[in-house]
Amino acid sequence: MSLTRSSSNRRTAIILMAVALMAASCSSHAGDDSPVVAKVYDLELHSSDIEGLVPAGLTAEDSMTVVRNYVEQWIRQAVILAKAKKNVENDFSRELQEYKNNLLAYAYERQIVDQLIDTTVSDSQIKEYYNEHKGEFLLKSSIVKAVYVTAPAKNPATAKIKKIVLRGNFNESDILELEETASRNGFNGYYDASAWIPFVTLQTVIPVTAYNEQLFLRQHRTITFSDDSLFYAARILDYKVTDETSPIDLQRDNIRAIIVNHRKNYILNKLRSDLLKEAEEGGHVKRKLQAS
DSSP states (O other): OOHHHHHHHHHHHHHHHHHHHHSTTOOOBTTBOSOEEEEETTEEEEGGGGTTOSOTTOOHHHHHHHHHHHHHHHHHHHHHHHHHHHHOOOOOHHHHHHHHHHHHHHHHHHHHHHHHOOOOOOHHHHHHHHHHOGGGOBOSSOEEEEEEEEEETTOTTHHHHHHHHTOSSOOHHHHHHHHHHHHHTTOEEEOOTTOOEEHHHHHHHSOOOOSSHHHHHHHOSEEEEEOSSEEEEEEEEEEEOTTSBOOHHHHHHHHHHHHHHHHHHHHHHHHHHHHHHHHHHTTOOOOOOOOO
């Protein structure tokens, strides 16, 4: 027997055990031969209604808890529903039919979209959309490209870390040297110079206060200082502040989703238009209302 089948059998046994315990005093329902798990007035919950309820990997105790919680939730809902049936005279048949119609139409449209939609979006398409809609991608907070290191304040190696960070012509070789020096001495650091991160994220590691972020970032491309326990060093390689255009690298997934959604809407609009035209040309649409 496979592990999967064994696990499935255990879950089934657990559910049946829970059902047996809860349904001991309940009678069967004529429309369902499975045991009755709970009953409220004339409403019944059967074991068949909770098949597949217990997720894989749960212990017997946790599985029993899942079943019990579900049954208790069903009882609370059933109590309200039973009273509502006796006291509410509204006929919801029209609303239910509209809901069913909407579900059916949605399922058909989703089926057609899944068959026709092209979800492949090229880099050139992303770039074109970005360039034409830059006003849609304004930053809500400042972001930076930065590398940084934190180290014990009294460690002799911090002097070299500081020297590297303060170099005038800071480049990739300096980042590598910074990382090697920090790693060799067991210092914590971040060295991905290509990634944009929120400025507030940098501030959680390098505790600096910036009342005016734009002014601070313009004036502080290097940060080095110590407190009672730690030495902090950071090199800000690039930055963008609030209300500037967000870099395309941060918007690729968003733009891809927008383009695919536009394609989906195009397919849906064309489908609805084509179906209406087909029905009208086939004489299947009759409009009885006359314009006044």
